[in-house]
Amino acid sequence: GENVEQHPSTLSVQEGDSAVIKCTYSDSASNYFPWYKQELGKRPQLIIDIRSNVGEKKDQRIAVTLNKTAKHFSLHITETQPEDSAVYFCAAIQETSGSRLTFGEGTQLTVNP
Amino acid sequence: DTEVTQTPKHLVMGMTNKKSLKCEQHMGHRAMYWYKQKAKKPPELMFVYSYEKLSINESVPSRFSPECPNSSLLNLHLHALQPEDSALYLCASSHAYIDTEAFFGQGTRLTVV
DSSP: OOOEEEEOSEEEEETTSOEEEEEEESOTTOOEEEEEEEOTTSOEEEEEEEETTOSEEEETTEEEEEETTTTEEEEEEOSOOGGGOEEEEEEEBOOSTTOOOEEOOOEEEEEEO | OOOEEEEOSEEEEOTTOEEEEEEEEOSOOOEEEEEEEOTTSOOEEEEEEETTEEEEEOSOOTTEEEEEEETTEEEEEEESOOGGGOEEEEEEEESSSSOOSOEEOOOEEEEEO
């Protein structure tokens, strides 16, 4: 089955700095990679995703890059703000029937004002 | 309406109690999920319903019993739980089951005493 490793487990940055969270996956058949943000006491929310036919995707201050050869993908947050503080989970799945979304262990991001 | 609504938000129950968690969505999604989430950990998949039929049971103990009365509703019946079952129980839905682009509910914080 798929195995997703996520680093770092905690990340502390100053407001305005950039933050990068990295994930590696084991199953080369995985082709969909979502990122979820979970604020304390709240639900996980999809913030950005990428499919394997794309190398990079950007949405305002958030971007995701995918390297299929190396089987890793990264979340980049620029100009961080205190409201970006949350736990971020990466995930991977092969979009075929019977697959399960495999999550990384999460990264606690703290943005200090 | 892009909401997945879960009730109750908090639940404290004894080990001999029977209770139910409820989940509702009106997005026309045909796949619905139950996840269990422990503190500082990613969500763990428990059950998947696709078109109101149970598609996946991730070897969950029988003290958890899911039910899908119709395409908008998902229940989780609880009986004879253990303290280690205390967790955040998240419901999610997606357009169809291949578990992508899932929308999560706010969760039920369950404490078993």
